[in-house]
Amino acid sequence: MLKLLLPGLQLLRQALGRQIRLMPVVVILGLISAVLEGTGIGLIIPMLSIIGGEKASTGLSGFSALFQQVGSGLDDRQRMMVIAACILALITLKNILAFANTALTNFIHGKAGHAIRSALADRLLKIGYPFFLQQSPGRLLNIISNESWRASDAIQTVLGAMVNASATVILLDFLLLLSWQMTLCVALGLILVQAAHAGLSAGLKMPSRTVTSSNNELAGRMLHLVHAGRLIRIFGQEKREKAVFDGASNAVRKAGFILQTRQGALPPLTEVLHSALFLAVVVSAWSFDVSFPIIVAFVVLLYRLQPHVRALQQAWSQVQGWSGSLEEVRWLLDASGKPPPPAGDLPAPRLNREIKFDKVSFRYPGSAARPVVLRSTSFEIGHGRSTALIGRSGAGKTTIVNLLCRFVEPDEGEILIDGLPLSRIDPTQWRNRLALASQDLELVDGTIFENIAYGQHTSHAEAEEAARLAEAHEFIEKLPDGYATLVGYRGASLSAGQRQRIALARALVRDPDILILDEATNAMDGLSEAAIVETLKLRAGRRTTIVISHHRSTISFCDDVVILSGGRVRNQTAFAEVASLSMDQLYEDEVLGKQ
Numbered sequence: 300m301l302k303l304l305l306p307g308l309q310l311l312r313q314a315l316g317r318q319i320r321l322m323p324v325v326v327i328l329g330l331i332s333a334v335l336e337g338t339g340i341g342l343i344i345p346m347l348s349i350i351g352g353e354k355a356s357t358g359l360s361g362f363s364a365l366f367q368q369v370g371s372g373l374d375d376r377q378r379m380m381v382i383a384a385c386i387l388a389l390i391t392l393k394n395i396l397a398f399a400n401t402a403l404t405n406f407i408h409g410k411a412g413h414a415i416r417s418a419l420a421d422r423l424l425k426i427g428y429p430f431f432l433q434q435s436p437g438r439l440l441n442i443i444s445n446e447s448w449r450a451s452d453a454i455q456t457v458l459g460a461m462v463n464a465s466a467t468v469i470l471l472d473f474l475l476l477l478s479w480q481m482t483l484c485v486a487l488g489l490i491l492v493q494a495a496h497a498g499l500s501a502g503l504k505m506p507s508r509t510v511t512s513s514n515n516e517l518a519g520r521m522l523h524l525v526h527a528g529r530l531i532r533i534f535g536q537e538k539r540e541k542a543v544f545d546g547a548s549n550a551v552r553k554a555g556f557i558l559q560t561r562q563g564a565l566p567p568l569t570e571v572l573h574s575a576l577f578l579a580v581v582v583s584a585w586s587f588d589v590s591f592p593i594i595v596a597f598v599v600l601l602y603r604l605q606p607h608v609r610a611l612q613q614a615w616s617q618v619q620g621w622s623g624s625l626e627e628v629r630w631l632l633d634a635s636g637k638p639p640p641p642a643g644d645l646p647a648p649r650l651n652r653e654i655k656f657d658k659v660s661f662r663y664p665g666s667a668a669r670p671v672v673l674r675s676t677s678f679e680i681g682h683g684r685s686t687a688l689i690g691r692s693g694a695g696k697t698t699i700v701n702l703l704c705r706f707v708e709p710d711e712g713e714i715l716i717d718g719l720p721l722s723r724i725d726p727t728q729w730r731n732r733l734a735l736a737s738q739d740l741e742l743v744d745g746t747i748f749e750n751i752a753y754g755q756h757t758s759h760a761e762a763e764e765a766a767r768l769a770e771a772h773e774f775i776e777k778l779p780d781g782y783a784t785l786v787g788y789r790g791a792s793l794s795a796g797q798r799q800r801i802a803l804a805r806a807l808v809r810d811p812d813i814l815i816l817d818e819a820t821n822a823m824d825g826l827s828e829a830a831i832v833e834t835l836k837l838r839a840g841r842r843t844t845i846v847i848s849h850h851r852s853t854i855s856f857c858d859d860v861v862i863l864s865g866g867r868v869r870n871q872t873a874f875a876e877v878a879s880l881s882m883d884q885l886y887e888d889e890v891l892g893k894q
């Protein structure tokens with residue numbers, strides 16, 4: 300039984316941490332409740348003996364004779380009242396303990412659910428960035444929003460199963476003490492029922508996995524509908540998208556129906572088998588001439604045992620039915636086989652000389668046929684200088700930023716910071732030296748001020764100063780709530796240019812050693828961009844700046860230019876040397892050849 304509940308137990312251990320010490324309390328409370336229940340039922344024996352008179356008590360021995368002793372010194376009326384009071388007290392106490400156990404298991408369940416969700420968030424935050432390039436967002440969303448709840452439900456089921464298992468063991472002991480022969484028959488019968496049940500519930504694993512993969516697909520479709528609202532409408536794809544969504548939703552329905560129907564067949568089947576067992580015990584006890592009070596006590600005990608056994612079996616089939624969910628949650632929690640976060644324990648130095656890309660080669664993780672993005676690329680970014688990284692679309696400019704920020708690591712070659720390999724530098728410290736404004740970095744759901752500060756202790760004056768530099772202050776001031784304006788999900792209530800200005804202010808407020816602008820102003824109007832370029836020009840020399848842009852005007856303040864093509868550096872030169880050339884001329888190989 301425990302082996303089949305193993306997925307739940309393993310996750311329980313991982314999720315509970317210190318709460319695991321409460322598990323023995325759950326078991327002990329379950330055991331005491333069952334002892335109280337069994338004792339209460341055993342007291343039926345002297346009660347029935349009083350009702351049936353002398354004849355009914357003949358043939359009582361051992362454990363049943365013990366019960367028969369209760370109140371033996373009293374007259375029948377008093378004895379009856381004492382026994383009834385004892386039974387009522389035992390039932391009351393048992394139910395108080397049962398309630399305490401329910402409260403305790405609910406507490407553990409809540410803690411475990413929270414621990415699972417927290418561990419999932421922790422894993423997502425600590426995992427190496429390449430993981431997100433390979434995994435479907437639908438699958439990750441489904442694990443966090445759906446499967447984690449099923450996993451915590453499975454944990455509650457396992458807790459319930461522990462209580463029921465305790466009750467089953469105790470009630471079986473009582474049965475054994477009343478009549479070992481009849482208990483042997485019951486045990487054999489239970490083993491047969493369990494074998495039938497186990498055979499049927501083993502078939503639940505496959506439909507459970509199908510439910511999980513259908514849910515992953517559906518979550519992906521939901522994300523798409525939420526994110527691609529404009530795309531779908533402008534290309535008139537509502538009907539097709541609806542059909543695709545309905546297909547995914549229907550697949551979840553079908554998979555769920557198959558799983559639930561198979562699960563639903565188990566309780567009626569086991570109830571029939573348990574009833575057959577129950578009747579067989581009654582008939583055989585009668586034919587073996589077992590004394591009446593023992594038959595009644597045995598039958599009542601058996602009757603009380605059955606819900607516990609059935610609950611255990613139901614827990615078994617439920618955990619089997621959730622096996623797909625448990626596998627998904629454990630897969631995400633398991634660090635093995637996933638890209639580790641960047642390592643390095645050397646303190647991040649202040650840049651004094653240069654950042655050097657030394658024969659760096661890189662291709663994105665994924666299939667074996669993935670193209671090489673950077674081929675033995677070498678160039679330098681000088682300290683305190685502004686360097687433009689330019690090249691046609693797909694040349695590898697953003698990839699260089701990804702490598703510099705350590706979102707990904709080079710396959711070959713090294714990035715050197717004043718001669719120190721970047722791979723040995725503490726990534727958190729290193730990232731604190733950088734600030735990135737990029738077209739891909741979203742705003743967070745909050746106010747404009749929160750977006751500029753984003754987790755940093757920033758005064759209002761500092762945020763305002765950064766907003767002025769990013770040409771954002773003017774439009775923010777015109778908003779009814781100013782810096783307290785909510786930007787909406789991913790900044791939906793702002794224009795693209797406004798979003799970029801806030802993102803730029805967020806980078807500038809950090810006053811970083813190294814400022815990286817990756818197409819950070821491409822959605823802005825010419826005037827705003829020109830003003831920002833002017834600001835950057837005035838501040839040039841104070842910090843190292845890396846600018847990626849297809850606009851000649853944006854890179855006009857730069858000291859150096861690195862021209863990329865086909866994953867290689869075609870040229871690195873002072874910007875003044877090529878200042879007379881247009882972007883197209885800069886991109887052209889033959890022009891580059893002349894430099």
Ligand SMILES: Nc1ncnc2c1ncn2[C@@H]1O[C@H](COP(=O)(O)OP(=O)(O)OP(=O)(O)O)[C@@H](O)[C@H]1O
Pocket residue numbers: 432663664665672690691692693694695696697698699
């Ligand atoms: N996550 C990814 N997985 C696989 N390949 C990728 C990934 N991101 C980018 N690439 C590939 O890497 C190459 C370089 O992309 P990169 O984004 O660095 O180009 P870029 O020079 O910044 O282009 P653009 O000017 O269009 O922004 C492209 O061929 C692109 O298809």
